[in-house]
């Protein structure tokens with residue numbers, strides 16, 4: 001089905017930060033499967049584990065334990081403030097699980113309170129409930145009626161959250177950095193106030209870490225920048241390093257699912273969780289995350305130089321989730337022209353470019369990206385007087 005505008009290219013092969021199309025043309029990839037391939041295209045450890053695990057065991061059914069899922073769950077728990085894990089196949093499905101868990105907790109502990117306060121411009125996925133939880137203007141009129149119970153507050157405005165709390169409120173849910181909105185950071189002080197507010201009101205704090213988790217922002221989880229400890233987080237995208245894998249993590253206190261409440265045929269299958277285990281082992285290796293911060297700083301510096309040279313706007317981000325404000329609606333033009341020049345970047349909004357390379361991108365690849373982008377800007381924009 002024609003669900004999105006795709007360029008007339010067929011990709012055949014990928015390695016590290018590069019892709020090749022059917023004509024053998026090479027592209028430098030700063031989108032990486034939409035912030036998914038944390039170790040680049042076709043990393044050797046992921047290829048190896050897929051091959052080995054596929055000969056060992058692929059799907060015994062989620063009604064039985066399997067080793068890779070137990071081992072991955074252990075790595076996630078030992079490296080986070082959460083104690084329970086439910087595996088899923090997509091970010092939206094993990095968020096659906098978070099919404100269901102929260103509603104169940106509300107039923108047991110808060111007289112059936114079910115409203116989850118979410119945020120303007122937030123993005124949580126494309127199922128009916130996660131579209132309803134999202135604050136994306138384009139979603140507003142689609143597929144009515146929506147799932148009810150997701151009033152919208154404003155990011156970094158604690159008063160707008162407090163004003164929405166009623167006896168029906170069971171949780172607040174947000175992204176530590178709003179990725180699809182153009183890399184809008186939830187300030188540390190705001191997250192700390194949210195933690196205080198949700199604790200005072202005995203409601204849950206849910207962080208959608210599908211884009212920020214697994215090292216994207218330079219810490220393993222986005223919440224670590226602010227020092228808060230959420231009740232629930234959801235993971236997806238980079239957790240599978242390119243294969244479909246997601247997870248819902250919660251504290252022991254809120255993990256109230258009973259038998260039959262939640263499940264899924266492919267959930268926690270050993271083929272995908274073995275990949276997740278290999279990805280997590282790479283990301284928690286000493287030095288890996290420091291390098292993400294260093295590279296993030298380097299891209300920010302180089303993009304800031306471009307911004308000054310061409311009279312563009314702010315460069316902002318955390319770790320390797322970075323945006324450049326264009327201050328004019330030329331995003332799709334820049335993306336198209338970059339593609340012609342062999343560079344893949346993304347414009348989440350008409351006036352914003354987003355950069356989400358592999359976490360092991362090399363300095364020389366950053367230089368190459370800046371050079372191509374500079375040429376594209378020079379073709380499309382006259383330098384400022």
Ligand SMILES: *Cc1c(COP(=O)(O)O)cnc(C)c1O
Nearest residue numbers: 090091092123124125210211236
């Ligand atoms: C991508 C994303 C989702 C949806 O994940 P899917 O795997 O596409 O369902 C949800 N929340 C955030 C913050 C995301 O970036």
